[in-house]
Amino acid sequence: MSVxxxxxxxxxxxxxxxxxxxxxxxxxxxxxxxxxxxxLRYILPSAELLVPFVVMGISYSNVKFFHxxxxxGKEQNMLSLSLLAVFVNFLIFxxxxxxxxxxxxxxxxxxxxxxxxxxxxxxxxxSFCAIFNKYTSNYKRIVVSNIFDNLFPKIANLGAFxxxxxxxxxxxxxxxxxxxxxxxxxxxxxxxxxxxxxxDFNTDYFKKDNFWKEFFNYSFFGxxxxxxxxxxxxxxxxxxxxxxxENGIYAVLYALISLISIPQLGLFNVSAPIIxxxxxxxxxxxxDRFHKKTSLTLYFLGAVLFSCIMVGFxxxxxxxxxxxxxxxxxxxxVWIWGSAVLVDLATGFNGNIxxxxxxxxxxxxxxxxxxxxxxxxNYYFIKNTDLKLIGIALSTAISLTTYNVIKILFNYFMFKxxxxxxxxxxxxxICTLAITVAIVLPTFNSNLINLIYKPAVVLILIYxxxxxxxxxxxxxxxxxxxxxxxxxxx
Numbered sequence: 001m002s003v004x005x006x007x008x009x010x011x012x013x014x015x016x017x018x019x020x021x022x023x024x025x026x027x028x029x030x031x032x033x034x035x036x037x038x039x040l041r042y043i044l045p046s047a048e049l050l051v052p053f054v055v056m057g058i059s060y061s062n063v064k065f066f067h068x069x070x071x072x073g074k075e076q077n078m079l080s081l082s083l084l085a086v087f088v089n090f091l092i093f094x095x096x097x098x099x100x101x102x103x104x105x106x107x108x109x110x111x112x113x114x115x116x117x118x119x120x121x122x123x124x125x126x127s128f129c130a131i132f133n134k135y136t137s138n139y140k141r142i143v144v145s146n147i148f149d150n151l152f153p154k155i156a157n158l159g160a161f162x163x164x165x166x167x168x169x170x171x172x173x174x175x176x177x178x179x180x181x182x183x184x185x186x187x188x189x190x191x192x193x194x195x196x197x198x199x200d201f202n203t204d205y206f207k208k209d210n211f212w213k214e215f216f217n218y219s220f221f222g223x224x225x226x227x228x229x230x231x232x233x234x235x236x237x238x239x240x241x242x243x244x245x246e247n248g249i250y251a252v253l254y255a256l257i258s259l260i261s262i263p264q265l266g267l268f269n270v271s272a273p274i275i276x277x278x279x280x281x282x283x284x285x286x287x288d289r290f291h292k293k294t295s296l297t298l299y300f301l302g303a304v305l306f307s308c309i310m311v312g313f314x315x316x317x318x319x320x321x322x323x324x325x326x327x328x329x330x331x332x333x334v335w336i337w338g339s340a341v342l343v344d345l346a347t348g349f350n351g352n353i354x355x356x357x358x359x360x361x362x363x364x365x366x367x368x369x370x371x372x373x374x375x376x377x378n379y380y381f382i383k384n385t386d387l388k389l390i391g392i393a394l395s396t397a398i399s400l401t402t403y404n405v406i407k408i409l410f411n412y413f414m415f416k417x418x419x420x421x422x423x424x425x426x427x428x429x430i431c432t433l434a435i436t437v438a439i440v441l442p443t444f445n446s447n448l449i450n451l452i453y454k455p456a457v458v459l460i461l462i463y464x465x466x467x468x469x470x471x472x473x474x475x476x477x478x479x480x481x482x483x484x485x486x487x488x489x490x
Contacts, residue, residue, distance in 0.1 A: 018150035025158045026255030032321045034248030041251040042239035045232035047122040054089045054127040057222030059134040066138040077200040132187035152183045224364045230374040241382045260302045260341045288417040295348030295419035300472045302345040303431045308455035311438040315451040333393040340397035348419040350407040373399035423471045430465035434458045
């Protein structure tokens with residue numbers, strides 16, 4: 001097995017472990033105190049949303065220009081200057097942050113200002129980590145960075161919550177911050193292990209032939225492309241305008257809904273070389289065929305998971321801590337948001353086609369549209385309705401669907417490819433009928449029986465419907481070959 005294959009296999013395993021850890025914790029542990037969990041889920045997304053203003057896309061340039069500078073033996077020079085630039089950017093950002101309260105006095109009342117002692121240092125740590133993450137990926141080593149980026153935050157959340165629950169909130173926050181300090185130290189150690197770090201802050205190489213301008217321009221476009229994180233936007237706005245308890249509920253619901261996205265794990269990394277080849281060859285017919293096939297796979301598997309969640313959710317909340325009743329009140333959020341995620345799955349790798357083509361800048365535009373729509377709609381629903389998290393779900397559904405429709409239209413007119421197919425309509429009909437039948441079937445006194453048998457009914461009905469319509473080749477995926485492809489053996 002090649003280095004890339006081994007790394008890909010391990011990368012997927014870490015991804016699934018992290019997903020399982022986060023989901024189980026969110027469903028069965030964090031509901032014990034939504035308010036504290038909401039604070040944790042406010043701090044990290046806030047820092048993640050501020051990191052791009054410090055990194056300014058420099059991490060992406062460390063990948064784009066790595067092979068060029070490596071040939072000249074200047075990769076350590078690039079890494080050193082990148083870290084220095086991030087530190088300088090952070091100092092400028094810090095000055096602007098503390099000036100804000102004088103320009104906008106109401107800023108002192110925000111949660112971000114109240115817990116700035118944690119958020120600001122975390123921004124610096126995550127900014128340095130972003131540089132090391134992209135830099136180490138040049139050596140085709142992605143497993144360790146995935147452990148840092150995927151597992152460490154989940155360990156931080158779980159450990160901090162348990163320490164809060166059994167000791168104190170202060171101890172929990174210290175542990176939370178300490179995990180990210182360890183992450184940065186781990187990045188430094190691992191980078192040095194790959195190739196000994198030799199700090200070199202000389203600027204002559206970057207001044208030659210105005211290389212710094214090319215480096216800066218690419219960084220700037222990378223920076224503009226980082227504003228589509230609607231999940232972080234939601235967490236911050238919910239925390240600011242609704243409260244930390246609602247933010248905790250939102251985070252748990254997100255963990256549950258993200259189950260629908262399991263089929264996406266690892267798929268886009270596998271698809272990227274195929275997309276690049278078909279674009280380079282100009283074979284749009286093959287790209288369209290592959291696009292439709294992949295999108296149908298994602299949509300079918302996502303729809304099956306969504307159907308099971310829909311009929312099992314009411315009974316799952318009975319096994320959560322007593323606060324699980326609050327989640328039951330927000331069942332419409334699961335329906336609305338889950339439907340939006342299904343639409344996202346149905347569009348397949350729309351964004352990858354654009355980003356791998358000469359029109360990659362268009363992705364930046366649609367991401368800015370997504371961010372703007374998310375902020376605007378969130379604000380409208382929060383200020384003008386009493387829908388609370390249901391309003392946030394509607395906002396997410398509208399903005400995410402608009403975002404995907406724009407990309408579908410763009411790819412159709414530019415490349416004559418589309419992810420949509422008639423089979424998706426039949427999948428929707430079969431799954432809707434399966435959900436309806438499962439809901440109207442008798443309910444037993446045992447929640448455990450209901451939690452098992454109703455999703456089982458859904459699976460059986462979907463299988464029967466698919467068996468007669470031959471919409472989706474289930475037999476091609478329920479075998480060892482499919483499992484290997486998911487785990488990226490090949």
